[in-house]
Amino acid sequence: MAKILLVDSHPVVREGLKHTLTNHTEYEVIGSLSSGVEIFEFIRENDVDIIVSEIDLPELNGITALRAIKKEHKSIRILMFSHQPEEIYAISTLKAGASGYLSKNAGTDKIIDALDSIRQGKVYLSEKMDKHHRYTDTAKSKARLFKKLSTREVEVLKLLSIGKKNKHIAEELDINEKTVSTYKARLFKKLNVDNIVDLLHQAKHHDLT
Structure with missing residues (x-):
């Protein structure tokens, strides 16, 4: 039986996932958390197979x-x-070490499909992501733009988009402020902008934040 930890800021999402998994005896939900920082203490104290x-x-x-x-x-x-x-984000999360990515728009059967694949040591992506010919032209354009960005650049961009300053970004990502400035400069260049307002506008326009 695979031990599952659920992490989402919305209780209704966690309860919905827990209810779905209750009917599948090969999975046991052993924890339900609302923030990222809680994960580390939980996995130090509990054996978790899948998050x-x-x-x-x-x-x-x-x-x-x-x-x-x-x-x-x-x-x-x-x-x-x-x-x-x-x-956009499936690529980044896989680069960072995820075993799969599933949209919240997916049906409950896809949740089980994803967990089954991951439990077997496979990487899970939706059929749409697996088959490139199903992409829309817009999705192709977004994916091409996104592939220019490293995983760390995406992290910096997301933190900038919620108003974080260089100092706080450096603290959260455990890097120095000079490195944050370097990532910002790369983002300016890759998104073809020269100021933070235009950077965030471009990011929002391309659904990168």
Whole structure:
């Protein structure tokens, strides 16, 4: 039986997932958390096989948490379960170490499909993501733009988009402020802007935040 930890800031989402998994005896939900920072203490004190986590979490975003978890707990598999556009964020989360990405628009049967794949050591992506010919032209354009960005650049961009200053970004990502400035400069160049307002506008326009 695989032991599951659910992480989402919305109780209704966690309860919905727990209810879905109740009918599947191969899975046991052993924890339900609302923020990224709570994950680390929980996995130190409990044996967890799979974490199902949202990207947008209070205090510590899901991608940053994912990266830190995989450094210390390589055996834990992580399914990102998010409302963020999968053609953009699936790539980033897999780069950071996730075992799969599932949109919150997916049906409950897809949740089980994703967990089954991950439990078997496979990487899970939706059929749409697996088959490139199903992408819309817009999705292709977004994906091409996103592939220019490193996982760390995406993390910095997301933190900038919620109003974080360089100092706080450096603290959250455990890097120095000079490095944050370097990432910002790269983002300016890659998104073809020369100020923070235009950067965030471009990011929002392309659904990158």
